[in-house]
Amino acid sequence: MLSIQDVFVTFNPGTPLAVNALRGVDLEVARGEFVTVIGTNGAGKSTLLSAVAGDVRPDRGRILIDGKDVSKSPTEVRASVIGRVFQDPRAGTCASLTVEENLSLAASRGGRRSLRSAIRSRGRKAQLAEQLERLGMGLETRLGSHVGTLSGGQRQAISLLMATLLPMKILILDEHTAALDPGAAARVLELSAEITGEQTLTTLMVTHSMRNSLQYGGRTIMMDAGRVALDVSGAERERFDVPDLLELFRKTTGNVVEDDQLVLS
Amino acid sequence: MSLFAISGAIEAGLLFSLVALGVYLSFRVLSFPDLTVDGSFPLGAAVTAVAIVSDVNPYLATLLGTVAGGLAGLLSGYLNVRLRILNLLAGILTMVALYSINLRIMGRPNISLYGEETVFTPFEQFLGLGIWTNCVLLLIVAVAMKLFVDWFLATEIGLALRASGENPGMARAQSINNGRMTLLGMTISNGLVGLAGSLFAQSQGVADVNMGIGTIVTGLAALIIGETLIGNARVAGATLGCLIGAVLYRFFIAAALSAGVLGIQAQDLNLVTAIVVAVAVVLSQARRNRPGPARPALWQRLTRRRFQKG
Numbered sequence: 001m002l003s004i005q006d007v008f009v010t011f012n013p014g015t016p017l018a019v020n021a022l023r024g025v026d027l028e029v030a031r032g033e034f035v036t037v038i039g040t041n042g043a044g045k046s047t048l049l050s051a052v053a054g055d056v057r058p059d060r061g062r063i064l065i066d067g068k069d070v071s072k073s074p075t076e077v078r079a080s081v082i083g084r085v086f087q088d089p090r091a092g093t094c095a096s097l098t099v100e101e102n103l104s105l106a107a108s109r110g111g112r113r114s115l116r117s118a119i120r121s122r123g124r125k126a127q128l129a130e131q132l133e134r135l136g137m138g139l140e141t142r143l144g145s146h147v148g149t150l151s152g153g154q155r156q157a158i159s160l161l162m163a164t165l166l167p168m169k170i171l172i173l174d175e176h177t178a179a180l181d182p183g184a185a186a187r188v189l190e191l192s193a194e195i196t197g198e199q200t201l202t203t204l205m206v207t208h209s210m211r212n213s214l215q216y217g218g219r220t221i222m223m224d225a226g227r228v229a230l231d232v233s234g235a236e237r238e239r240f241d242v243p244d245l246l247e248l249f250r251k252t253t254g255n256v257v258e259d260d261q262l263v264l265s
Numbered sequence: 266m267s268l269f270a271i272s273g274a275i276e277a278g279l280l281f282s283l284v285a286l287g288v289y290l291s292f293r294v295l296s297f298p299d300l301t302v303d304g305s306f307p308l309g310a311a312v313t314a315v316a317i318v319s320d321v322n323p324y325l326a327t328l329l330g331t332v333a334g335g336l337a338g339l340l341s342g343y344l345n346v347r348l349r350i351l352n353l354l355a356g357i358l359t360m361v362a363l364y365s366i367n368l369r370i371m372g373r374p375n376i377s378l379y380g381e382e383t384v385f386t387p388f389e390q391f392l393g394l395g396i397w398t399n400c401v402l403l404l405i406v407a408v409a410m411k412l413f414v415d416w417f418l419a420t421e422i423g424l425a426l427r428a429s430g431e432n433p434g435m436a437r438a439q440s441i442n443n444g445r446m447t448l449l450g451m452t453i454s455n456g457l458v459g460l461a462g463s464l465f466a467q468s469q470g471v472a473d474v475n476m477g478i479g480t481i482v483t484g485l486a487a488l489i490i491g492e493t494l495i496g497n498a499r500v501a502g503a504t505l506g507c508l509i510g511a512v513l514y515r516f517f518i519a520a521a522l523s524a525g526v527l528g529i530q531a532q533d534l535n536l537v538t539a540i541v542v543a544v545a546v547v548l549s550q551a552r553r554n555r556p557g558p559a560r561p562a563l564w565q566r567l568t569r570r571r572f573q574k575g
Contacts, residue, residue: 053438079440092435094428096498105424109440113421146498162439 001202002029002052002170007061009047009226021047022058023226032200034193034217036207043223045206049174052204054078065169080110083163083201085156085176085192092159095148099139099158102147103128106162131161135191153184157191164195171196173205189216210242220245224253266523272396274519276468278487278512279403283461284480285487285507286414290454291338292488293497294418295430295447297345300356300481304363305337305455307477309462311367314376314472323384327463334459335452337363342451346444360477367474375473383467399468406464410457411504417453418500426450458484479535486538487511489545514541 009022022044029035039045050056052063054075063071070078086092093102104118119125125143133140135157139150147155156176163171173192177185193216196203207213213220219233222245229252232240250256284302291299309330316326337359344355368374389398417423429436429446436443458480466472490513491497491506518537521529529537 055437075437076440076442079438084438086434086438091432092438094432094435096431097424097427101424104421105428105439105441108421108425113425113441115417115420115422117419118421118424119419 001031001033001066002027002204003062003064003067004028004048004052005062005064007048007051007058007063009044009051009056009058013059020226021056022051025061025226025228027221027228029202029204031202033219034196034201034203034205035219035221036205036213036217037221037223038207038210038213039223039229044226045223046174047226048223049172049204049206052170053082053084053172081169082172083166083168083170084172085159085163085174087175087178089152089155089159089179092162093147093155096146098144098146099132099150100125100128100143102158103131103162103165106165109166110168131165132158135161136187151184153180153188156180156184156188160188160191160195164199164201167199169202171201171203173203175206175208178208192216210245214240214242214245222249224249224255229253266520269396270519270523271516272400274516275400275512276403277465277519278515279400279407279508280461280465280468280511281480281483281487281515282407282508282511283410283457283464284484285491285511286410286504287454287457287461288481288484288488289503289507290414290450290457292485293430293503294427295450295454297342297352297430297447297451298356299338299341299451299454300353301337301341301359301363301451301455302356302458302481302484303477303479304360304367305334305458305477306462306465306480307367307472307474308337308363308370309334309459310466310472310476311370311376311462311474312459313463314378314466315370315372317378317381317383317467318376323382323386323467327384327460327467330463330466331456331460334462335456337459338451338453338455339448341455342448346447363477364474367477371472371474374475375471378467378470378472384464385467403464403468406460407508410460411508414457414504415501422449479538482535482538482542483511483514486542486545487514489542490514493545 004025004027007022007025011019011021025044025048037045037048047056051058054070054073054077058071062069065081084092094105097105100119129140129143132143137154137157139154139158142150147158150158160176176192177188180188189212192205195201203217205217214237219231220237221228222230230245230249284306288302291297312333313326313330316329317323321329341355341359344350344358345352350358385399385402388402392398392401394401418427425436425441426446426449428439429441429443430450433443436446462477465476487510488507489510491508491510492503494509495502495506497503497506518534522531
């Protein structure tokens, strides 16, 4: 489904500020696989997701979705097959549009937008309300509210719904619960697992919590210095706990994880 | 203030409400500080005037002026989107270039439309409203354009345009091509301004190459006055604010001129407008920087206070 082949990304190339964010990443993700991505700050997790989404163009290497090379297509073209939830709840939704308008933007993703009214029939409204009710955040009665008036957790839940509203191929979750309070974070994570399970979505989720990375999904990769350092799945992963992951990381890279947030949260 | 001055002020206000609608689309919806306006306004006037004196049907001439304005906006958008020139500079470049182009189109600094058939002519006898004819017609045009903008911004494309202006990153993730939205929005915005210029020339009976100076500031003043009075949370409110703001603004200017307040004369108009806009922007910034929920519009604050007293 998703194939990342020998991808290199350098920011500010040829300047003293050059950063080799990705240094030869190879990753094959099968259809319906839920991969959690973890790593210290600057390991290249977010860059990897940005490269898949199209915000960052690789210097070398290819990215294939369903066998089709998308390395050169811009974000808005890839968006027809990629759903995305950002870290910042404000990034994934439009504050001055209503809940309904935001959702209707997502409903026309990947299609040709026309001069038809974006807000359709009553039936459509009921359908959206039903979807919102599932989120369990009391949003079904707030279709007409401006998204800017909602809480971070509510906005992130809407972002998640927007990302998964249409059938698509790859879901990207970029530390999408990092900016939420613990309660909302847990709820949004639960929802993510629920929705991806239902629709058997191919998912990449960056998380800052080692515990979450093992708890959710079926495969965990750990990035280090722009490469995939660890890749565990299946029965091996089932037995894993946070200390095992740390130990394996130390053995593989010769480094000790010193990021407290990564270990403790 | 004479009746004639009042009708003139309302007429100019309604004309500038079209400019305010255009400015709303560029400055607010697209977040594109567009200065093309000072060039596309006289461009609309120039194209229409030349067409009318060449015996083109006035309605077709008005359409030509509108299209010309739209093309000017498209050019600014192109400079910004495709050639990656800073949006502010892109608008300034088009505006400066249009000064020369407008002179070329007209072949001289101004064209009189006195005695020519304009879009207003057939209605003068038919309506029998005397000096109020233009006001009535322009009110119809302004309301129609307000409803057009309301309708457009509620369509799928219009919604995409709003998302693109407010949150480009999110727009891309929803498969919206931000560059295309800028081109589209700038075309519609300056099309409205071109229409305003075209009708201005026909109602005043003259197209002048210098008539564009200060158009953008007047449009902004109208927009900001409207936002202060009505708020801009909803599109329909913001566009209504454009109409009311423009008419009120021109009305107060006319009143100040005729009463001789502070010795203001016609040539001080742009100075006064600039000061009004500067003060309004500073006030709205102070309001935005204050923590807490967004401040409700003036009418809401007034009615709320009354409720609390009762």
